[in-house]
Amino acid sequence: MESAGATATLEQTPLHAAHLALGAKMVDFGGWHMPVEYSGIIDEHLAVRTRVGLFDVSHMGEIEIRGPQALELVEYVTPNAASQLRDNQAQYSALLYPQGAFVDDILVHRVAADHYFLCVNASNQRKDHAWIAANNRFDAEVQYASEKYAQLAVQGPQAAATVRKLTATDLGSIAYYWFARGEVLGTPAILAHTGYTGEDGFELYVPPEEAERIWNAVLEAGAEFGIRPCGLGARNTLRLEAKMALYGHEIDASVTPFEAGLGRIVKFEKGDFIGRDALRQQKEQGVRRRLAGFEMRGRGIARDGYLVSIGGEPAGFVTSGSPAPFLKKNIGLCYLPADRAAVGQSISIEVRKDQLAEAEVVRTPFYSRQR
């Protein structure tokens, strides 16, 4: 179990003291001392699905790209079509290696024609910044901006009703995957209609020195809806039910967007970008393996890293596996040979040494909210 002695070397968000005060269970998450749960993963997960939850995601990284050729740089280092974005619009995308595999998955926000704001994974932020800077042969400036922002995710059907109490910004006018620059409690903030839970919600980028005041105000504003502070445990089960990829699990430097079921973020017609040639070749030849979602059929819970077999032959590994608190099923994701990844395929998961449990490939996402 965890030893607290090592925490001195871990990074902390501006909300670290608030988490300790709330009695959160803290863990080392990629070098950050982060809350994994407060009231319990199931309670927090259900709060987000049915009411509202608040997450500290300040460990996420921010990178800003400015200049006359900011768009050209973003277009070159990402596979999605950033040129299609309008001011105040966001897009799911990636940074790819020339081989077509992931440096990271990211959100690209267009602030203005000459200003883009990227949200990237915590453990990749230094690598991502170095990668973009190394590929910057454009008239653009790449700024590592993580220390300028704390990030709070307010997620759930009552998220808008909660945030609305704290801002004059008209949230109803911000469509899904759009954002506004406004204020929260009188503090400049980016209010983005985005999230990583499969639920409606907002992600608030605020100055670090105001984070605790805003955190407490969100909890107070959401009290009438039964808001819960939520940790990384529920964040993981929520994103898994919604089949959202997690870097280091479904995607990494050995996986391409086509294999990960993310072909929608690859736009060949937009022109050159890093990874384009390799991906075009893979698209023509077809992928050998494909990410599949499965449900356990008998007793047993799949966990990250468990061996998957088909008919006694090794077929892959579980990338993410867990009980799904809202669906009340045991689910998971794994890579399978492309010709064995269809819905209905029976697979076996080694849940203990020499003990197999049956599972079946199912339609994904496992959970989709009603809109």
Place this chain on the structure above:
Amino acid sequence: MYPEDYRYTKEHEWIQVDGEIGTVGITFHAQKELGDIVYVELPKVGSKVSALKTMGSVESVKAVSDLFAPVSGEVVEVNAELNAQPEKLNQDPHGAAWLVKVRLANPRELDELLTAAAYRAHVGAETA
């Protein structure tokens, strides 16, 4: 928090002995570290367990953890209620949510286990 008349393993099981029968469970600390418990796998009645060897497992939303037998012996009863309501392990780990009852093969094994004071010191050192 930790009853004085129980004995404890370093792996966070407890045993309370009445005559030749020992009742076994997991500690408050164990359930707290695991979080929401969703599945318990227990040995069958009549099976033999060995001191400090695996006898089953407990799974929470985020992790799976082996169960270790505090002593050697024969399983004489299992708490079947935990199949339907594993969350009871989070609510009453030292009482209603006991796991198994074991007929002790060698009561002297109890001397190898931690007293309540020693266990408190053990988890204190681990979490302080």
